[in-house]
Amino acid sequence: MMSEHHGHHVASAKQLWGIGIALLILTVLTVTVAGLGLPSPFDILMAMTIALTKAFLVAAFFMGLYWDTKFNSMLLIGALAFFILMVSITLLDTLYRDDVVPSF
Amino acid sequence: MGRLFDFMLPENKSPLTADSTDLLFNFINETSLVIFLGVIFAMTYFAIRYRRKSEDDKTPLITHNNTLEITWSVIPLLLTFVVFGLGYSGWLNLKTVPNDAYEIQVTGFKWSWNINYENGAQTINEIHVPKGVPIKLVMTSSDVLHSFFVPEYRVKHDVIPNRYTYVWFQPEETGESQIFCTEYCGSSHSNMLAKVIVHEPEDFQTWLDENAGGPTGSPIEQGQQLVTLQGCQACHSVDGTEIIGPSFKGIWNRERKLADGNTIIIDENYIRESILYPGEKIAEGYQNVMSPYEGRINDEEITKIIEYLKTID
Amino acid sequence: MANHSATHPKHVHHHFVDSNQQFESAKLGMWVFLVNEILFFGGLFCAYIVFRAWYPELFTQAALELNTFWGAVNTVVLIGSSLTVAMAIRSAQNNQKRGLEINLLITILLACVFLVIKYFEYEHKLHLGIAPGSFWNPTPEIAAVLDHPKANIFFGIYYMMTAVHGLHVIIGIVLMVWLYLRARKGHFNSEYYTPVEITGLYWHLVDLIWIFLFPLLYLIE
Amino acid sequence: MASLSKTENTAQITPKKLKVKRFVPLENPINTYLTDEKGIWAWLTTVDHKKIGLMYLGAVAFFFALAGFLAIALRTELWTPAKTFIEADTYNQLFTLHGAMMVFFVLVPSIPAALGNFILPMQLGAKDVAFPRLNLASFYIYAFGAIFTFLSLANNGFDTGWTFYTPYSSDTNSAGIIWVTLGVFILGFSSILTGTNFITTIHKLRAPGISWDRLPLNVWALYATSIIQVLATPVLAITILLLAMENILDIGIFDPALGGDPVLYQHFFWFYSHPAVYIMIVPGFGIISEVITTFSKKTIFGYWAIALSSLAIAFIGFLVWGHHMFTSGQSAVATTIFSFLTFLVGIPTGIKIFNWVATLYRGSISMKTPMLYVFIFIFLFSIGGFTGIMLGALSVDIHLHDTYYVVAHFHYVMMGGTLIALLAGLHYWWPKMTGKMYNEPLAKTAAIFIFIGFNVTFLPQFIMGAQGMPRRYYNYIDQFTPFHQTSTIGSYILAVGFLVILFYLVHSLIKGQKAGPNPWNSRGLEWQSNSPPDFHNFSHTPVVIHGPYDYHQPMEEFQLGLAVDHEYGDEQDKVAAEAHASSATETTEA
Ligand code: HEA
Ligand code: HEA
Ligand code: CUA
Ligand SMILES: [Cu+2]
Numbered sequence A: 001m002m003s004e005h006h007g008h009h010v011a012s013a014k015q016l017w018g019i020g021i022a023l024l025i026l027t028v029l030t031v032t033v034a035g036l037g038l039p040s041p042f043d044i045l046m047a048m049t050i051a052l053t054k055a056f057l058v059a060a061f062f063m064g065l066y067w068d069t070k071f072n073s074m075l076l077i078g079a080l081a082f083f084i085l086m087v088s089i090t091l092l093d094t095l096y097r098d099d100v101v102p103s104f
Numbered sequence B: 001m002g003r004l005f006d007f008m009l010p011e012n013k014s015p016l017t018a019d020s021t022d023l024l025f026n027f028i029n030e031t032s033l034v035i036f037l038g039v040i041f042a043m044t045y046f047a048i049r050y051r052r053k054s055e056d057d058k059t060p061l062i063t064h065n066n067t068l069e070i071t072w073s074v075i076p077l078l079l080t081f082v083v084f085g086l087g088y089s090g091w092l093n094l095k096t097v098p099n100d101a102y103e104i105q106v107t108g109f110k111w112s113w114n115i116n117y118e119n120g121a122q123t124i125n126e127i128h129v130p131k132g133v134p135i136k137l138v139m140t141s142s143d144v145l146h147s148f149f150v151p152e153y154r155v156k157h158d159v160i161p162n163r164y165t166y167v168w169f170q171p172e173e174t175g176e177s178q179i180f181c182t183e184y185c186g187s188s189h190s191n192m193l194a195k196v197i198v199h200e201p202e203d204f205q206t207w208l209d210e211n212a213g214g215p216t217g218s219p220i221e222q223g224q225q226l227v228t229l230q231g232c233q234a235c236h237s238v239d240g241t242e243i244i245g246p247s248f249k250g251i252w253n254r255e256r257k258l259a260d261g262n263t264i265i266i267d268e269n270y271i272r273e274s275i276l277y278p279g280e281k282i283a284e285g286y287q288n289v290m291s292p293y294e295g296r297i298n299d300e301e302i303t304k305i306i307e308y309l310k311t312i313d
Numbered sequence C: 001m002a003n004h005s006a007t008h009p010k011h012v013h014h015h016f017v018d019s020n021q022q023f024e025s026a027k028l029g030m031w032v033f034l035v036n037e038i039l040f041f042g043g044l045f046c047a048y049i050v051f052r053a054w055y056p057e058l059f060t061q062a063a064l065e066l067n068t069f070w071g072a073v074n075t076v077v078l079i080g081s082s083l084t085v086a087m088a089i090r091s092a093q094n095n096q097k098r099g100l101e102i103n104l105l106i107t108i109l110l111a112c113v114f115l116v117i118k119y120f121e122y123e124h125k126l127h128l129g130i131a132p133g134s135f136w137n138p139t140p141e142i143a144a145v146l147d148h149p150k151a152n153i154f155f156g157i158y159y160m161m162t163a164v165h166g167l168h169v170i171i172g173i174v175l176m177v178w179l180y181l182r183a184r185k186g187h188f189n190s191e192y193y194t195p196v197e198i199t200g201l202y203w204h205l206v207d208l209i210w211i212f213l214f215p216l217l218y219l220i221e
Numbered sequence D: 001m002a003s004l005s006k007t008e009n010t011a012q013i014t015p016k017k018l019k020v021k022r023f024v025p026l027e028n029p030i031n032t033y034l035t036d037e038k039g040i041w042a043w044l045t046t047v048d049h050k051k052i053g054l055m056y057l058g059a060v061a062f063f064f065a066l067a068g069f070l071a072i073a074l075r076t077e078l079w080t081p082a083k084t085f086i087e088a089d090t091y092n093q094l095f096t097l098h099g100a101m102m103v104f105f106v107l108v109p110s111i112p113a114a115l116g117n118f119i120l121p122m123q124l125g126a127k128d129v130a131f132p133r134l135n136l137a138s139f140y141i142y143a144f145g146a147i148f149t150f151l152s153l154a155n156n157g158f159d160t161g162w163t164f165y166t167p168y169s170s171d172t173n174s175a176g177i178i179w180v181t182l183g184v185f186i187l188g189f190s191s192i193l194t195g196t197n198f199i200t201t202i203h204k205l206r207a208p209g210i211s212w213d214r215l216p217l218n219v220w221a222l223y224a225t226s227i228i229q230v231l232a233t234p235v236l237a238i239t240i241l242l243l244a245m246e247n248i249l250d251i252g253i254f255d256p257a258l259g260g261d262p263v264l265y266q267h268f269f270w271f272y273s274h275p276a277v278y279i280m281i282v283p284g285f286g287i288i289s290e291v292i293t294t295f296s297k298k299t300i301f302g303y304w305a306i307a308l309s310s311l312a313i314a315f316i317g318f319l320v321w322g323h324h325m326f327t328s329g330q331s332a333v334a335t336t337i338f339s340f341l342t343f344l345v346g347i348p349t350g351i352k353i354f355n356w357v358a359t360l361y362r363g364s365i366s367m368k369t370p371m372l373y374v375f376i377f378i379f380l381f382s383i384g385g386f387t388g389i390m391l392g393a394l395s396v397d398i399h400l401h402d403t404y405y406v407v408a409h410f411h412y413v414m415m416g417g418t419l420i421a422l423l424a425g426l427h428y429w430w431p432k433m434t435g436k437m438y439n440e441p442l443a444k445t446a447a448i449f450i451f452i453g454f455n456v457t458f459l460p461q462f463i464m465g466a467q468g469m470p471r472r473y474y475n476y477i478d479q480f481t482p483f484h485q486t487s488t489i490g491s492y493i494l495a496v497g498f499l500v501i502l503f504y505l506v507h508s509l510i511k512g513q514k515a516g517p518n519p520w521n522s523r524g525l526e527w528q529s530n531s532p533p534d535f536h537n538f539s540h541t542p543v544v545i546h547g548p549y550d551y552h553q554p555m556e557e558f559q560l561g562l563a564v565d566h567e568y569g570d571e572q573d574k575v576a577a578e579a580h581a582s583s584a585t586e587t588t589e590a
Helices: A013-036 A040-062 A070-094 B015-049 B066-095 B201-210 B219-229 B268-276 B299-311 C002-007 C019-054 C056-063 C068-093 C097-127 C140-145 C151-184 C194-218 D040-044 D049-077 D088-124 D132-154 D176-204 D217-249 D262-296 D303-319 D332-360 D369-392 D394-400 D404-434 D440-467 D478-511 D555-560 D571-580
Strands: B102-109 B112-116 B122-124 B126-130 B135-141 B146-150 B155-159 B165-169 B175-181 B194-199 B255-257 B263-265
Touching (some): A040 C068, A040 C194, A070 C019, A070 D332, B015 B066, B015 D332, B066 D369, B122 B126, B135 B146, B135 B155, B194 B201, C019 C056, C019 C151, C019 C194, C068 C097, C097 C151, C151 D217, D049 D088, D049 D132, D049 D404, D088 D404, D217 D262, D262 D332, D262 D369, D332 D369, D332 D394, D394 D440
Parallel strands (some): B102 B135
Antiparallel strands (some): B146 B155
């Protein structure tokens, strides 16, 4: 009766192992891709895409967000949003220090 | 001119940089005053008009009113746009240095301002400038953050180690204006004062020529001037009074107890080290607040200072 | 108020209506706490990004001093431990006491392996004089490769990030040991496994952080 | 104004259909949370949110008195332009300690952790916060953080200003700075835990029937505050940690001498500390909303506007931190954007102020002490807010930055805003917390002293600030003497006001009259319990079928539908709960 509730999803062992193996493959992939030495913006883009995919897998399945209330996912996304906000606004300063006065 | 809140502001001695600021200062104050009085009036009026008459008073159910709420959201919003616009344009003006500005180098350090002119002239805590000419100060710090502020010109900027920042102004009358350090920088932050001294352009030129090339005279005389110019006197007296650092009076060949317990005799090497790397040997009973002069002073100058220090007793 | 425990199972605190409310609250609370963890590491990532944007060449250069192989091994180790934690929760949910214990033990073991590898990495760098802050004193060979004037800052950030992360791993180990001891006493079952669940969330977050630290610190070529 | 009287009837529910019984709080409760467990040990280990709230209140009052005492010392020193009675270094340590204590030990925990802890669960009809033990832990963490700060004093102290700007703070070789950064680091966790606890409590522990649109505005305010606490405080923690490492190890991120960037430190610091000013003021807004309805006996005007503006302030508050850095050398783009966004905070704040004033319209206004403080609040906070707008204006801030104008601004918002709101709340809930009344005439006298003293202290600071008087100055030039002296006199008047408060509150504890459950005839849920409440707040789980501001209905009818006469868990209650928890809540599900 408990497991019917959204908070108590029981993941199957197969599922969990599947995710674990996917994460392993992605790790190998990211190391290989890094070894290729892609040109500048693409290497970091690639590495981050893979890292984000891995993060998604962990959050959705290991942490169970996929089966959980939407609110918990919102919290995670919210935290990331504020992190991005913090970084991007700070970059507005640090990247444009030498710039002339903006004209608009 | 002649606005309600002018009494709050100091005299305006550089209209090109100060006017727009003053205008906006008054504008915000006046608009705020109107809204503020409105709020206070309404509040007081209601409090009297609707004071409780009995414990059984009935009150109506008024949950909201869209028209009113939109009004009092949109009007302030529009007002803030105006304020932002005015503030932005005034600030652009403060950032945009006129092309023909006369440049002067300023170095802030604990707790003085060292000023260098194009022809090698140096002053401490006094900026001499000509009247009616735009002046650009290129500023840096040799220790911690300081901030350069002249209220009468409405200009201010932080002074940062390893970086150059600037302010500009154009004084329109001769006389003196106060400079403050407005970024907290330690014990004598509030003594880090200086003056802008505005001359007629001709007088300024004469002054500049007279001081060209920095200190002059015998090595001892030059040493004496250097001690003044480098701001040593903010912390070291020559008459024996204790300020922040040990007095220079009778310093030569004196015994010195160090914070680590050792005792040494003050000689050339110790003085030299004390100037370049004051943190290496700390005199007992003093804080390690002297900033390293490494890179700010050369060997020749140090020698002259030492010659001078020998003579004080 | 005397009779209020009548409808309450033992593990349910008095101020909750039922077990489910308690479980949901604990999980929500943990998620809110994780938000705070993300922002905490966020500060470090922010410093990283700012300096990387300023000195990209420094980062490429300095990352060569980090050992990609061991970094990758540690990634695998942490992913493995995440998997075992997830399995531990599953065991608890299925009333498998033995499975729970074993999975927790493997997790603790993997976490320790992670720390040991990390220790050797640190050791190696300190040996070469690539030390944080005022201990920065690279050997001549290293200094020749790492001739960037701000190399110390890269390693300042590196040490801060990995040390703070390492600290989280240590806290995680302590929590797992505590869980293990409770599991042995049979405190957990399908009706009540909240501590396992929320410690699991914490552990996954530690893994998540590493998932980003690894490419950002080790994989810059 | 005719359109104002437009009414809506949708909120009215006929309680007759319900099988709920009237719950009447006792005039003379025998067993209260105060008598339930006795002895120091029981207090120190209690997990009761009410007791923890009181312990926080005591600690906050203690630190306020201490930091206030330091302020008096500061003002006394500033009586003359040169040395009056203390040395420059002492002065610098005093204002740092004054600022740091007032911010981290007083204002940040004051309303949420002290009053909020007490009131929030009661307003939700819950028995406690979601994590009572965590709540206690957060109190001890707070105490622990305080101890570190005092250790810092024993280790040469610290004189960096409460902002700890690098490289001054990272270069200083006083050991005190390490201790205090550790202290603030630890303190941050206390704040985070409180925030976490509140968010969970508000989501999961609402009594049946408290849907989001029946949440008291105080709860909305605390909710917004908790969000800021959880999102911003960790950044302070990491900043402070980096600062400590910078000081101990010279890792170089913030120190220009080592290649780092001091302006980056300022970004980090203000990313927390600007939102933190809203951590301080938003709970104050909550209190004002509660008090103003009770003492006008009238529904709040614009419930949703007030509730959502708290969230708006919390959100926009994260985007404006750079307005503390207009002269710091940050880039022009950033400066421009920060200035623009800064003004946007004024709009939701204005909405609140206008809505409060509109609530008074056609009310039945009783000028009891809490209400008096509300009026003082609106007066002083508006001045503080408007001068905030002044500081947000780019060109003007260049002139005013780091002068006494800023000092005056933040005292008007922090003391004139938060602290006055705290006093309003303290007087408002005092009967609930202690079961005793305080001396009304004395309370009003004290309020007037504080109002006058406050203005005499801080109005002159606006003028001298605009004239150019920099802050954190031990010596000043002669022309500012009259302003400083007026200000000093004002601070003495303030001190008298607070001493009066101290006197009559203590007196009330010993000899105060019995308050009864609901001396103000409030409709808030917390007032429908005994005073002081019993250990579990309500002897029954209330089922709420009215909003907290339904003053248009007679009290008798109102109470009738408020609570059921049985333990929650009874079948009958569940039926009632489900019937009326229309859009609510997780708690009603089985
Ligand atoms: C409780 C704390 C608190 C609060 C609520 C505020 C509120 C605001 N503050 Fe303040 N501030 C501080 C605490 C606070 N501040 C502190 C501690 C410092 C100094 C830190 C240090 O350096 O030590 C500081 C410094 C500070 C600065 C930096 C000054 C400088 O160092 O140069 C600025 C600049 O923009 C600023 C702006 C604002 C603004 C725009 C608001 C707004 O939120 C105000 C909004 C309110 C209103 C606007 C009034 C009500 C509105 C109406 C009646 C509607 C009509 C409105 C309009 C037409 C606009 N503050
Ligand atoms: C909550 C915030 C808060 C509060 C309430 C106050 C209250 C006061 N502050 Fe402070 N102040 C700050 C926050 C606050 N301050 C901050 C953040 C700074 C910046 C620091 C920095 O630059 O780094 C500052 C700086 C500051 C300065 C500037 C120093 C400088 O730049 O050189 C001055 C100077 O006048 C000052 C004065 C005062 C005065 C006179 C009071 C008075 O209102 C105090 C009145 C209180 C009392 C007199 C206490 C009396 C109590 C009792 C007798 C016991 C009764 C007890 C109970 C009722 C519980 N403060
Ligand atoms: Cu230099 Cu303050
Ligand atoms: Cu701010």
